[in-house]
Amino acid sequence: MKFGGSSVSSAARMREVAGLILAFPEERPVVVLSAMGKTTNLLLLAGEKAVGCGVIRVSEIEEWNLIKDLHIKTVEELALPRSVIHTMLDELEQLLKGIAMMKELTLRTTDYLVSFGECMSTRIFAAYLNKIGVKARQLDAFDIGFITTDDFGNADILEATYPAVAKRLHGDWIRDPAIPIVTGFLGKGWKSGAVTTLGRGGSDLTATTIGKALGLREIQVWKDVDGVLTCDPNIYPNATTVPYLTFEEAAELAYFGAQVLHPQSMRPAREGDIPVRVKNSYNPKAPGTLITKQRKMDKVVLTSIVLKSNVTMLDIVSTRMLGQFGFLAKVFSIFEDLGISVDCVATSEVSISVSLDPSKIWSRELIQQASAPIYMQNQELDHVVEELEKIAVVHLLQQRAIISLIGNVRRSSLILEKAFQVLRKSGVNVQMISQGASKVNMSLIVHDSEAKQCIKALHQAFFEDDVLTEVEEEALHMS
Numbered sequence: 001m002k003f004g005g006s007s008v009s010s011a012a013r014m015r016e017v018a019g020l021i022l023a024f025p026e027e028r029p030v031v032v033l034s035a036m037g038k039t040t041n042l043l044l045l046a047g048e049k050a051v052g053c054g055v056i057r058v059s060e061i062e063e064w065n066l067i068k069d070l071h072i073k074t075v076e077e078l079a080l081p082r083s084v085i086h087t088m089l090d091e092l093e094q095l096l097k098g099i100a101m102m103k104e105l106t107l108r109t110t111d112y113l114v115s116f117g118e119c120m121s122t123r124i125f126a127a128y129l130n131k132i133g134v135k136a137r138q139l140d141a142f143d144i145g146f147i148t149t150d151d152f153g154n155a156d157i158l159e160a161t162y163p164a165v166a167k168r169l170h171g172d173w174i175r176d177p178a179i180p181i182v183t184g185f186l187g188k189g190w191k192s193g194a195v196t197t198l199g200r201g202g203s204d205l206t207a208t209t210i211g212k213a214l215g216l217r218e219i220q221v222w223k224d225v226d227g228v229l230t231c232d233p234n235i236y237p238n239a240t241t242v243p244y245l246t247f248e249e250a251a252e253l254a255y256f257g258a259q260v261l262h263p264q265s266m267r268p269a270r271e272g273d274i275p276v277r278v279k280n281s282y283n284p285k286a287p288g289t290l291i292t293k294q295r296k297m298d299k300v301v302l303t304s305i306v307l308k309s310n311v312t313m314l315d316i317v318s319t320r321m322l323g324q325f326g327f328l329a330k331v332f333s334i335f336e337d338l339g340i341s342v343d344c345v346a347t348s349e350v351s352i353s354v355s356l357d358p359s360k361i362w363s364r365e366l367i368q369q370a371s372a373p374i375y376m377q378n379q380e381l382d383h384v385v386e387e388l389e390k391i392a393v394v395h396l397l398q399q400r401a402i403i404s405l406i407g408n409v410r411r412s413s414l415i416l417e418k419a420f421q422v423l424r425k426s427g428v429n430v431q432m433i434s435q436g437a438s439k440v441n442m443s444l445i446v447h448d449s450e451a452k453q454c455i456k457a458l459h460q461a462f463f464e465d466d467v468l469t470e471v472e473e474e475a476l477h478m479s
């Protein structure tokens, strides 16, 4: 069972979560927790401020004080001794002073800094369960076998993790049975031995990794929404719960920007064929979303609409210095060399249009907060364009958005017909379309400023107009 930051944001929420775990007394759950509430963001901001504020003023950093007050208040309200987090808070303050002294914050130090969030939430929660008579054991993921690449900020879990984690959790249980309370989001770099993080929202991946390692019956991820919804409720509040999804649909949805699941989190669940249930810790009676290998698709047209904003597109037209194969290979080798990942692709004989994954071009944290400063985006993009211009004419299109229509591939013509009808009525011009042969995702690129309005119009047409048009009825009958 994984509980996200919103589920453990206060003492009251921790009591609720304890209640949810105890509601299944016959189960032997493994619990994964994220940092309390917005602690990860606060730690990142505190770190950035420490770089420039000087050692003496560290104690005045607003975010540091918010973190300290929240954790102390939680410990007090749960009637736990302060010693539960005392050492952690002291170490965290020392670290912030160290950053202030060095006047620099490397990616490696950033990962160590944000790890305090999960290290504290799990210590508090395990102490609380023990206090109410439920035997629990706090575990730091980086100490129990989560071995990752050394890509600080966005590390990948290595294969060796599965046997190591299984051995440790089994061993612990046999020696001294207790509910494991594991830090989400964290790992240990295999070369550096330092703490790494799995990318924002990475606790989902921690949970599915444990699920696969132990071959569990089900993985539950508890959030603050009734499951995976038909679109982001912050963009359009009429979004409704999607009751069933396949791993493939969920992975596409997450990869193309739905914040509700970590992009890589479906992989271990799919490999281990372990169902994932997304539930709402604020509304536990709601059935949530069940994600499995297969589901009945005959009545399914569209499943969900996802938005990825702040996307950069490159329109690359060959100068014909290379043949067609050589051209495509060269373009992709440039992206590979610069470590840039491509989301959508459309090609013709002599040109290729691609959209670039914003989180791979510049720092994830800056993207998370808002858009990165323009000078920073441009510096990194200039380099790509410079390389590409050796073989092509390149047009850079910024502030674009990818609208992904996740749905039934066998209904793709129907979905596209309806989508284009809606967009035409809204006066929106689609700038690029991308669809794989057997994929569940059709992506449309529009201007960022029009994207939210498009999502609303598409949602209304696909999910709120109860009467299916003639075309749809016909298509459904033909199946």
Ligand SMILES: Nc1ncnc2c1ncn2[C@@H]1O[C@H](COP(=O)(O)OP(=O)(O)O)[C@@H](O)[C@H]1O
Pocket: 003, 004, 005, 006, 007, 034, 201, 222, 223, 224, 225, 227, 228, 229, 230, 231, 232, 233, 234, 257, 258, 259, 260, 261, 304
């Ligand atoms: N398609 C979607 N379905 C559900 N939630 C979504 C979707 N797209 C974006 N969200 C946002 O994701 C949030 C839940 O994800 P997250 O913040 O990572 O939860 P947690 O911190 O509890 O793990 C929701 O509160 C919602 O605002």
Ligand SMILES: N[C@@H](CC(=O)OP(=O)(O)O)C(=O)O
Pocket: 003, 004, 005, 006, 034, 035, 040, 041, 117, 184, 185, 199, 200, 201, 202, 203, 204
């Ligand atoms: N605390 C980390 C990891 C995580 O998974 O968080 P959440 O479950 O609250 O999205 C983050 O904010 O990215």
